[in-house]
Amino acid sequence: MESVILFVMVLTLLFLGVPVAVSLGLSSILVIAFFSSDSMSSVALQLFTASQNYTLLAIPFFILASAFMSTGGVAKRIIRFAIATVGHFRGGLAMASVLACMLFAALSGSSPATVVAIGTIAIAAMRQVGYSKEFAAGLIANAGTLGILIPPSIVMVVYAAATNVSVGRMFLAGVIPGLVAGLMLMIAIYVVARIKNLPSEPWRGFGEILQGGKEAGWGLFLIIIILGGIYGGVFTPTEAAAVAAVYSFFIAIFIYRDMGPMAGVRWIQESDSKSARIGFSSLVYAVAIFFVWMILSFFATSEMQGVTFEGRALAGLGISLAILVTYSMLRDKGSNPMHIPGYLAASLPVWKRNLGLMGRNFLAAFFNPDTRKVMVDASKTTIMLMFIIVNALLFAHVLTSERIPDAITAVMLDYGFTWFTFLIAVNILLLIGGQFMEPSGLLLIVAPVVFPIAMQLGVDPIHLGIIMVVNMEIGMITPPIGLNLFVTAGITGMSLVKVVKAAMPFVAVLFLFLIMVTYIPIMSTWLPTLLMGPEIVTR
Amino acid sequence: MNALWPYLGMLLVILLIYLWERKNPAAVTRFEENVIATLMALITAVSFVQVIARYGFNTGWGGALEFTRILFAWLILFGMSYALKINAHLGVDAFIQMLPRNAFRYVALFGALCCFLYATILISATWLEFFGANSKGGAVDYWSKTYKLGIGLDDLRYPEWMQQSFGLQERVQRWIAYLILPIGLGLFGFRALQAMGAIWRGEKQLIIAGHEAEELVAENKDILKD
Numbered sequence: 001m002e003s004v005i006l007f008v009m010v011l012t013l014l015f016l017g018v019p020v021a022v023s024l025g026l027s028s029i030l031v032i033a034f035f036s037s038d039s040m041s042s043v044a045l046q047l048f049t050a051s052q053n054y055t056l057l058a059i060p061f062f063i064l065a066s067a068f069m070s071t072g073g074v075a076k077r078i079i080r081f082a083i084a085t086v087g088h089f090r091g092g093l094a095m096a097s098v099l100a101c102m103l104f105a106a107l108s109g110s111s112p113a114t115v116v117a118i119g120t121i122a123i124a125a126m127r128q129v130g131y132s133k134e135f136a137a138g139l140i141a142n143a144g145t146l147g148i149l150i151p152p153s154i155v156m157v158v159y160a161a162a163t164n165v166s167v168g169r170m171f172l173a174g175v176i177p178g179l180v181a182g183l184m185l186m187i188a189i190y191v192v193a194r195i196k197n198l199p200s201e202p203w204r205g206f207g208e209i210l211q212g213g214k215e216a217g218w219g220l221f222l223i224i225i226i227l228g229g230i231y232g233g234v235f236t237p238t239e240a241a242a243v244a245a246v247y248s249f250f251i252a253i254f255i256y257r258d259m260g261p262m263a264g265v266r267w268i269q270e271s272d273s274k275s276a277r278i279g280f281s282s283l284v285y286a287v288a289i290f291f292v293w294m295i296l297s298f299f300a301t302s303e304m305q306g307v308t309f310e311g312r313a314l315a316g317l318g319i320s321l322a323i324l325v326t327y328s329m330l331r332d333k334g335s336n337p338m339h340i341p342g343y344l345a346a347s348l349p350v351w352k353r354n355l356g357l358m359g360r361n362f363l364a365a366f367f368n369p370d371t372r373k374v375m376v377d378a379s380k381t382t383i384m385l386m387f388i389i390v391n392a393l394l395f396a397h398v399l400t401s402e403r404i405p406d407a408i409t410a411v412m413l414d415y416g417f418t419w420f421t422f423l424i425a426v427n428i429l430l431l432i433g434g435q436f437m438e439p440s441g442l443l444l445i446v447a448p449v450v451f452p453i454a455m456q457l458g459v460d461p462i463h464l465g466i467i468m469v470v471n472m473e474i475g476m477i478t479p480p481i482g483l484n485l486f487v488t489a490g491i492t493g494m495s496l497v498k499v500v501k502a503a504m505p506f507v508a509v510l511f512l513f514l515i516m517v518t519y520i521p522i523m524s525t526w527l528p529t530l531l532m533g534p535e536i537v538t539r
Numbered sequence: 540m541n542a543l544w545p546y547l548g549m550l551l552v553i554l555l556i557y558l559w560e561r562k563n564p565a566a567v568t569r570f571e572e573n574v575i576a577t578l579m580a581l582i583t584a585v586s587f588v589q590v591i592a593r594y595g596f597n598t599g600w601g602g603a604l605e606f607t608r609i610l611f612a613w614l615i616l617f618g619m620s621y622a623l624k625i626n627a628h629l630g631v632d633a634f635i636q637m638l639p640r641n642a643f644r645y646v647a648l649f650g651a652l653c654c655f656l657y658a659t660i661l662i663s664a665t666w667l668e669f670f671g672a673n674s675k676g677g678a679v680d681y682w683s684k685t686y687k688l689g690i691g692l693d694d695l696r697y698p699e700w701m702q703q704s705f706g707l708q709e710r711v712q713r714w715i716a717y718l719i720l721p722i723g724l725g726l727f728g729f730r731a732l733q734a735m736g737a738i739w740r741g742e743k744q745l746i747i748a749g750h751e752a753e754e755l756v757a758e759n760k761d762i763l764k765d
Contacts, residue, residue: 016646017635018653019628019747021619026657033660033667033674040664041676041684044720047661051612054604060579060611061586112752120762133765234594242586298594366580375576377754383575383618384627384751390615438629438751480633483750490756493764 002035003404010395020441025391028398036401043394050393051386054238055161059389060382061241062152065222066108067378068248073258074219075117078103079125081212086186087201091193093129094139095186096201097122101143102182103216105150106223107248111476112487115144119491129199133492135192138502141488142510143185145473148439150178152226152241155472158389158440159465162396162447167237168230169528169535173462174469176527181470181513188509218251225295231531232299249371254358259370261361272350275339279347282327282340286320293319385440392444399448409453419457423518426450426464427471434475435482442475443468459521462535466524470514477503477510545679545686549662549725556726571621578614582607602695609695609716616723623654623730623746627754630747644738647745651734654746658728662721678720686714 006027013023032038082100089095100118108114119140126136148155151171160167192198226244229235235243253260268277293316301307328343329335365371399405412422429450433442446468454464476484479500489499517523529535560567589603600606622628635646660667663677691710701707737743 013653014631015634016649017630017632017745017747018650019623019630021628022654022657023630026653026660029657029660029664033664033672037673039676040661040674041678041681044661044676044678044681044724047678048612048616048717048720051615052608054608057582057586057608057611060614061583064579064583112755116752116755116759120759123763127763133763235590239586239590242583243590245583246587372572372576375579376572379575379579379614379618380622380625380627381751382579383615383622384629386615387619387622388629436631436633441629481631481750483752486750487752487756490752491759491762493761 002031002402003399003407005035006031006395006398006402014436020438021388021391024388024395024441024445028391028394031398031402046394046397047390050390053161053393055157055167056386056389058157058167058238058241059154059385060378061238061245062109062154062157063381063385064245064375064378065241065248066110066113067374067381068245068252069104069107069219069222070113070117071252071256071258073256074107074216074252075100075104075121077212077216077219077256078107079118079121081209081216083201084204084208084212088203089190089193090200091189091198092200093122093126094131094135094189094193094198097126097136097140098143098182098185098189101140102146102150102178103220105144105147105178106152107219109147109152109154111144111147111473112483114147115140115484115487116491119144119488123492129201131198133494134498134502137488137492137494137499138504138506139185139189141477141484141499141503142506143182144484144487145476145510146178146181148476149174149181149466149469149473151175151223152244153469154385155439155443155469156465157237158443159447159468162393162444163451163461163465165461165465166532166535169462169532170465171227171230171237172528172531173466173524176523177466177470177513177517180516180523181510184509184513185506188506192505218255219248221292222248222251228296228299232302234299234302253365253371259374261364261368262357263370265357267354268350269353273346275343276346276350278328278331279343279345280350282324282331283344283347283351285327286324289323290316290320385438388438388441389444392441396444396448405449405452408449409456412453413456417453417457419454419459420519422453422457423459423467426454426467427514427518430468430471431474431478434472435478435480439472439475443472460525460535462528463521463524467514467518470510470517474507474510474514477507542683545683545721546663549679549721552722553725553729556729568624571624575614575618575621578610578617582610582614585610605692605694609692612716613719613723616719617726619723620726620730623727623734626743626746626748628747629751630745630749632745632747632749635745643744644741647738647743648735651731651738651746654731655728655735658724658731662724662728678724682714682717682721685712685717689714692716 009027009030010023013027014020029040029043032043033040079096079100082096082103083093086092086095086099097118100122101114104114104118123136123140127133151174153171153174156170156174157167160170222244225247226240229240229243230237252258253262257263257265268280294312297312297316301312325337325340328340329337332339417425430442430446433446451461451464455461476482479485479496485496485499485503489496556567585603585607589599592599630650635643638646661678663679664672664674665677667674690713691708692713695711696709697707697711702709734743734746
């Protein structure tokens with residue numbers, strides 16, 4: 001009785017245009033007020049405690065990191081790298097766009113941000129070399145959904161918080177499905193390209209890959225911090241996220257200089273001499289490699305005995321010295337090691353100029369309109385998302401206290417559901433729900449109902465999580481409410497119907513992918529089990 | 540109904556915001572944005588410094604975790620009213636967009652009313668007894684209780700010098716952390732009322748955003764149009 005009222009009330013409010021969060025929250029508190037003896041004080045307290053969930057605290061950090069990384073410059077560098085890598089295949093630019101979406105997804109965890117950042121550049125480029133607008137738009141709308149499957153992903157954090165599985169495992173579980181989905185899209189492109197005779201880019205050689213990778217590397221190192229930190233057993237996901245947020249702030253303001261007080265100032269000026277450049281670059285590589293070595297070795301050896309900080313630092317110094325000498329010798333005409341001190345001395349003014357610039361602008365980096373705007377935008381997104389999550393948690397609490405999941409589990413088992421048929425039911429439920437609800441909110445409502453049944457039927461919790469995430473992906477590109485469709489229609493100026501049609505062929509690919517993910521559990525569970533050991537299911 | 544003054548205090552905060560907004564609406568928006576941005580920056584900075592201190596130097600501040608978690612709650616509970624003001628809360632608008640104009644307005648009004656109800660019930664559910672509910676208490680009631688009891692938080696302590704020079708207790712009182720509950724909910728109710736007025740006068744159409752990227756799309760509208 002109460003449960004029927006609860007569900008009917010939520011759906012009615014939802015379709016009457018009441019905010020999602022308030023639909024869930026108001027229905028829950030009304031049911032509590034009229035049908036239970038809980039005091040409203042405890043509900044208010046729950047609102048507060050739900051807002052301070054430690055696992056969910058990772059969400060604002062990931063949003064912040066993504067906001068700093070979403071500046072135009074990062075996307076451009078990633079696209080350059082992607083084109084250098086796969087551009088020379090038939091249909092190469094389209095494949096490069098998919099690869100760029102995958103890489104960007106690993107930095108941002110947000111699908112609409114991926115579509116806008118990569119789409120604005122990639123769609124224009126594809127049209128220039130002769131792809132149709134429909135093809136380009138449909139492709140980007142689909143590839144953008146990889147944002148929530150490739151770690152770090154906000155939806156995965158939410159799933160982990162709702163079901164008490166480990167965030168680290170979920171992230172790791174997303175890696176292989178993410179790669180497979182990207183590959184499937186690329187294969188589809190290759191097939192289409194063969195049939196339609198789509199153009200390919202010229203092969204620019206390994207130098208271009210290296211050059212592009214170097215540029216994009218500062219940003220892409222973020223993934224290593226997050227994943228390496230979590231799997232090295234060094235950080236909790238929330239801590240890794242906090243480090244990622246600060247790192248991306250630092251990269252965007254001080255290294256890439258796409259925004260903030262130093263926006264547009266280049267590290268090397270036209271007037272710098274050749275020897276100054278060589279000296280500067282070799283030192284940059286040496287210093288960068290040193291830090292990369294220190295961070296990686298810290299992750300890798302954190303649980304080993306007998307590895308000291310001094311030992312790692314000494315080894316790091318050796319490596320970076322070797323890099324410095326090798327690079328200078330390669331660039332030097334006579335390969336004479338005697339020239340190296342001269343190069344280093346010549347680079348000193350460049351260092352002085354840049355470090356001075358950074359020192360002078362250090363405070364301004366924190367307090368300037370660009371930084372403020374990113375902070376406000378990120379907080380807005382956090383608030384909007386977390387308000388839904390908090391109320392969905394309230395709703396889930398009412399569900400559990402009314403023992404609704406138990407009742408549904410009993411009914412489902414009575415009907416003789418097996419894991420095979422059950423997963424079909426889950427997919428259908430989520431695909432329908434995904435048309436109307438924001439992913440995190442839907443996940444929090446569905447998870448408490450579906451999770452206990454899945455455990456009864458012996459479905460792996462990590463596998464179930466990945467299935468849910470892939471369903472959310474498809475929900476983003478299917479009408480009536482598909483976030484990526486709106487975004488793509490918005491930036492391309494095409495009508496929604498046209499975008500839907502354009503996206504269809506690739507949606508078919510993702511459907512195939514969904515079936516694969518659903519019935520090949522090992523795709524999701526292999527990597528986490530390999531790296532983190534078999535998981536213990538405690539219910 | 541043991542004490543009225545917490546309610547009056549909450550109303551006073553709302554009144555102050557209201558008056559300030561009448562004089563200078565841009566300043567209030569700026570203030571709200573500064574508050575949420577500062578909270579966000581503080582959470583990030585404290586967490587980051589804590590990570591560095593713990594893994595780099597084997598030290599740290601015992602209260603850091605509780606501090607960031609409380610700020611996180613503050614960010615959400617303070618920000619929800621701001622998000623309502625700028626129509627940032629997500630909703631499903633596909634169906635009501637199909638309604639005729641007049642009905643659309645009433646439905647939009649109903650949406651704002653629901654937000655108002657949400658806030659008022661959570662602030663105090665006692666008035667629902669009139670309709671046959673059996674729930675008592677609410678955010679303000681709970682806050683008064685913690686204020687009277689004066690119990691402290693788990694890990695968050697006042698610094699030594701503050702304890703000594705002001706004669707404070709050791710732990711930071713719980714009611715300070717919970718202050719945001721009545722204030723946040725009060726402001727949320729206030730913004731809902733304002734939205735109702737604005738919809739009634741025809742200045743606002745809806746209180747919801749159809750999808751989370753509306754602003755992002757607006758910024759990049761038709762960039763690639765032929």
